[in-house]
Amino acid sequence: EDQVTQSPEALRLQEGESSSLNCSYTVSGLRGLFWYRQDPGKGPEFLFTLYSAGEEKEKERLKATLTKKESFLHITAPKPEDSATYLCAVPGVNNQGGKLIFGQGTELSVKP
Amino acid sequence: SAVISQKPSRDICQRGTSLTIQCQVDSQVTMMFWYRQQPGQSLTLIATANQGSEATYESGFVIDKFPISRPNLTFSTLTVSNMSPEDSSIYLCSVRPHTTYNEQFFGPGTRLTVL
Numbered sequence: 056e057d058q059v060t061q062s063p064e065a066l067r068l069q070e071g072e073s074s075s076l077n078c079s080y081t082v083s084g085l086r087g088l089f090w091y092r093q094d095p096g097k098g099p100e101f102l103f104t105l106y107s108a109g110e111e112k113e114k115e116r117l118k119a120t121l122t123k124k125e126s127f128l129h130i131t132a133p134k135p136e137d138s139a140t141y142l143c144a145v146p147g148v149n150n151q152g153g154k155l156i157f158g159q160g161t162e163l164s165v166k167p
Numbered sequence: 168s169a170v171i172s173q174k175p176s177r178d179i180c181q182r183g184t185s186l187t188i189q190c191q192v193d194s195q196v197t198m199m200f201w202y203r204q205q206p207g208q209s210l211t212l213i214a215t216a217n218q219g220s221e222a223t224y225e226s227g228f229v230i231d232k233f234p235i236s237r238p239n240l241t242f243s244t245l246t247v248s249n250m251s252p253e254d255s256s257i258y259l260c261s262v263r264p265h266t267t268y269n270e271q272f273f274g275p276g277t278r279l280t281v282l
Contacts, residue, residue, distance in 0.1 A: 087269045098259050098273035099210070101168060142209065146269045153198055153263060154225065155271055157209040 057082045057147050061158035068133055068165050076128040076161045078143035088126050089155070090119050091142040099142055133165045169194050169262050171274035179280045180250055187246045188277045190260035195240035198263040200271065201233070205256045216243040216260075250281045 058081045068074055080088065087106050091099035103112040105121035112119045116137065118129045128141055140160040147154040170193040180186050190199065199216040213233055215223040222235035237243045247254055257278050261271040 089270060091273075096257070096276070096278060098171075098257075098276040101270060101272055104268070104270050144210075153200060153215050153269075153271075154212045155210070155261075157211075159209050 057145065057156045059143060059145055059156050059158040061141075061143060061161050063161060064159065065162045066164070068130075068163070070134055070165055070167050071132045073129070073131045073133070075130070076141055076163070078126040078128070078158055079124060080126070080143075080145050082145050082156070083148050086146045088121055089144045090126070090128055091144065093140045093142055093160070095140075102141075130163070133163075135165045135167050138163055138165045168270075168272045169196060169264050171260060171262060171272060173260060173274040173277050175277060176275065177278040177280075179282060181282055182251055184250055185246055185248045186250065186279060187244050188258055188260075188279075190243045190245070190274055192241045192262055194264070196262040196264050197240070197266060199237060199243050200261045200263070201235060201243070201245045202259045202261060202273075203256045204259060204276070210259065213245070213258075216245075247279065250279075252281045255279055255281045 060079045062077045090102040093099045103119040108123045110121050116131050120127045140162045142160045144155040144157045147156050172191045174189045201213040202210045204210045212225050213228045216235050216237040218237045234246045257276045259276045261273045263271050
């Protein structure tokens with residue numbers, strides 16, 4: 056069964072304190088791994104797609120990496136505005152990849 | 168990426184009533200989806216909205232409870248029928264603009280509270 060597990064559930068950082076979020080996945084044939092940012096009461100905002108092991112993507116203070124079993128979202132020198140829930144997702148086997156299987160998310164809080 | 172809007176952005180409804188949520192996209196897309204996010208939970212796919220045919224529902228979701236329309240390639244509606252407090256959630260539509268790539272982009276969501 057396709058499964059996505061994120062850790063930690065919550066992460067509290069001081070401004071400027073770098074860290075990483077983890078996304079472990081079990082899926083039959085990876086057809087992409089997606090990272091989203093979700094602010095309270097809003098829809099997920101697309102951040103990155105990773106398709107193959109070894110691939111890396113960067114956007115401002117965020118860098119996403121992918122291995123054959125997991126993905127990391129590295130946050131370098133975070134700022135309070137980076138506070139949000141970060142979700143990762145993979146396409147399920149069925150439904151032509153239309154069904155995204157989401158992890159439970161990591162709630163990031165960055166204090167000034 | 169596509170620009171997606173949803174109406175209403177939020178609503179408070181009484182038990183036993185129904186609410187229809189609209190999703191509008193600024194460009195034609197082949198695949199549109201409806202997700203539910205219960206309080207404190209992650210997203211769960213309700214159904215795929217198929218243009219010109221009946222929606223495809225995921226296990227645990229039925230057409231009588233969540234009827235969906237998709238009259239064209241830019242618009243879809245989701246109705247939450249005979250609501251109960253357990254239906255209180257954020258309802259999100261998403262689109263997959265590219266046939267080759269699997270990225271999905273989400274609307275702003277509709278926050279529903281059922282009293």
